């Protein structure tokens with residue numbers, strides 16, 4: 033795709049081996065063989081409703097621009113299904129439209145890579161994933177959220193702080209097994225009420241200070257064993273899980289955060305478990321992102337996610 037955000041460097045002398053994502057990504061068309069399809073939710077209405085700093089509606093396009101120059105490694109197939117917008121404050125309608133499109137992509141046999149947008153994308157992702165006939169309509173679903181926040185708020189309407197509360201409520205209503213765990217929770221960014229909800233709902237979590245290079249292996253082993261108990265996995269990555277210096281371009285930057293050397297292996301472990309159905313990257317806020325620093329970090333993590341997913345998929349079909 034040579035227009036819009038998918039533009040970048042061309043290393044013509046290197047031929048196929050010099051290709052980058054902007055040279056291989058194509059618009060989504062149903063029926064192409066399974067690969068990764070990107071779908072944006074260009075919304076910060078959830079952030080606005082959650083008293084945050086807006087700007088994340090520009091996140092999907094900024095993330096595409098940052099991903100354009102990523103090196104392409106075959107056989108990864110990349111498609112772009114565009115954005116669902118939310119210009120009129122009607123967040124619930126945008127989430128529903130996103131869910132419908134995500135469900136269509138999943139039914140087409142694709143891995144969906146969701147591009148936020150505020151973390152209200154998570155309710156839309158969950159709704160698409162669990163829609164009747166969709167990838168995780170039946171079976172046991174694990175949600176792994178990398179985030180400084182639980183996002184389990186009670187609120188009269190959907191916000192960027194409510195998506196996993198909405199998902200757990202919906203799962204309870206339908207009597208289905210949906211487990212939720214978080215890595216990177218900050219004790220200084222979640223109230224007692226949120227911890228109480230996490231306890232009551234049986235949420236697992238690891239706080240930012242509990243993850244370090246001495247404990248990482250134990251966390252990775254436990255995570256692999258835990259994921260084995262589930263049929264489907266949904267990975268959500270809230271960029272405010274990273275230290276503010278690495279990810280300043282978010283509504284609520286982290287005072288401590290998880291360093292990349294901790295986050296990457298955990299993210300890759302989830303993405304490479306062999307049952308990842310959907311991943312999303314939330315909260316990129318370009319107006320708050322000097323030098324596109326957060327976008328660059330987000331692009332690297334997107335690359336890690338799809339590479340780990342591709343390796344697991346290739347191994348399973350070999």
Ligand SMILES: N=CN[C@@H](CCC(=O)O)C(=O)O
Nearest residue numbers: 082084151181183192193284
């Ligand atoms: N999606 C982000 N949610 C956080 C925001 C916290 C803040 O703005 O300080 C939350 O609701 O807890």
Ligand SMILES: [Mn+2]
Nearest residue numbers: 180181270272
């Ligand atoms: Mn967060």
Ligand SMILES: [Mn+2]
Nearest residue numbers: 151179183270
């Ligand atoms: Mn979040």
